[in-house]
Amino acid sequence: MNRDSLIQSVREQMPERRWRHVEGVMETAVILAERFGGDPVKADLASILHDVAKYWPVDRMEQVIREEALPSDLLVFDKELWHAPVGAVVAERQYGISDPDVLDAVRYHTSGRVGMTLLDKIVCLADYMEPGRDFPGVHKIRELAEHSLEEALIAGFDSTISFLLQKGKRIYPLTVAARNDLILLSQ
Ligand code: DGI
Numbered sequence: 001m002n003r004d005s006l007i008q009s010v011r012e013q014m015p016e017r018r019w020r021h022v023e024g025v026m027e028t029a030v031i032l033a034e035r036f037g038g039d040p041v042k043a044d045l046a047s048i049l050h051d052v053a054k055y056w057p058v059d060r061m062e063q064v065i066r067e068e069a070l071p072s073d074l075l076v077f078d079k080e081l082w083h084a085p086v087g088a089v090v091a092e093r094q095y096g097i098s099d100p101d102v103l104d105a106v107r108y109h110t111s112g113r114v115g116m117t118l119l120d121k122i123v124c125l126a127d128y129m130e131p132g133r134d135f136p137g138v139h140k141i142r143e144l145a146e147h148s149l150e151e152a153l154i155a156g157f158d159s160t161i162s163f164l165l166q167k168g169k170r171i172y173p174l175t176v177a178a179r180n181d182l183i184l185l186s187q
Pocket residue numbers: 051054077078080081084109110111112127160164170171172173175
């Protein structure tokens with residue numbers, strides 16, 4: 001499938017406002033790839049696909065998690081986490097994407113993981129700081145991203161973790177591990 005058809009197909013699966021977010025992530029991820037020596041073509045492709053499963057019904061996502069033997073611990077954490085690994089399955093099965101870098105960047109764009117690749121970091125950070133995002137701390141994240149992918153991403157995870165703490169929600173351990181790992185690596 002060529003890029004235009006992929007874009008059209010992904011766009012049809014979400015409301016227009018979410019598609020504008022995806023365009024913001026595409027644009028930001030390419031800028032970050034150029035800034036930090038990543039692959040802009042892979043950054044673009046992973047960004048197009050990153051939220052492809054965002055509007056799937058919860059029971060369909062749950063079915064994919066069970067059938068594809070995705071980490072079953074996901075099921076006892078916030079459902080907001082599910083669209084990322086489910087999106088990677090969709091990218092592979094429905095769109096024939098086979099590049100493991102791209103699939104992993106989609107899979108881990110929400111939770112993060114230990115040992116994030118350059119592309120994982122670019123897509124996850126672009127998702128936090130694309131121009132349409134507006135949350136407390138986003139300006140600081142954009143500022144940090146001028147010089148450090150890792151510092152900006154740590155600030156991103158900090159803001160998610162603070163948000164979850166404030167709401168009294170559970171925190172997926174992989175997010176805590178991802179943050180710890182980035183701090184260790186950037187010291
Ligand atoms: O899909 P997006 O809205 O573009 O962004 P995302 O894929 O980063 O999803 C973020 C949402 O997931 C955010 O509202 C917080 C929620 N969430 C719930 N539990 C966790 C979590 N995010 C992370 N990173 N870790 C969690 O434990």
